[in-house]
Amino acid sequence: MPEIRVGYGFDAHRLVEGRKLVIGGIEIDFPLGLKGHSDADVLSHAVIDALLGAARLGDIGENFPPTDPKYEDISSLSLLELVKIKLANTGYQISNIDATVICDKPVLGDLKELMAQNMAAELEIDPWQISVKATTTEGLGFTGEGKGIAASAIALITEVVSEEEEEEAEPGYEGEYEDE
Numbered sequence: 001m002p003e004i005r006v007g008y009g010f011d012a013h014r015l016v017e018g019r020k021l022v023i024g025g026i027e028i029d030f031p032l033g034l035k036g037h038s039d040a041d042v043l044s045h046a047v048i049d050a051l052l053g054a055a056r057l058g059d060i061g062e063n064f065p066p067t068d069p070k071y072e073d074i075s076s077l078s079l080l081e082l083v084k085i086k087l088a089n090t091g092y093q094i095s096n097i098d099a100t101v102i103c104d105k106p107v108l109g110d111l112k113e114l115m116a117q118n119m120a121a122e123l124e125i126d127p128w129q130i131s132v133k134a135t136t137t138e139g140l141g142f143t144g145e146g147k148g149i150a151a152s153a154i155a156l157i158t159e160v161v162s163e164e165e166e167e168e169a170e171p172g173y174e175g176e177y178e179d180e
């Protein structure tokens, strides 16, 4: 049986003036943007941490250090692409991802589907394998007060098993149908 592993990610960024608001690779028309070393795409970051965690590859900060100038203002979608490669190198493939963006504003509505499609394209998976949801905290806490946006994600990954290995694992029927 191929090994199945689960990973969890959480992220939050502060909303500030003078920054673009990018969530799930989509630039959203909003007076404030998320502060961070990269584009501060909170949703992509939570998904990245879930995938890295599932494969026991450390966290986003260890893999893409904020002290490294090459990640300054980088699109987090390209970080997702790097994670896709790391995951493939460890011999796992993505089964599915479920993510939630936590903010009272902006209202994400139809953008959620576009975010899922964007991230799926970068990870080279079917959009059906990634779900993006949104929730509010009804005015409570930093997300409710509009001071920041948070996101959480869970990812399931499955060991890639070659056809030969699969055959070895499940002894075939050679011999049972002899001399018919």
Ligand SMILES: [Zn+2]
Residues within 6 Å of the ligand: 011, 012, 013, 036, 040, 041, 042, 045
């Ligand atoms: Zn982040």
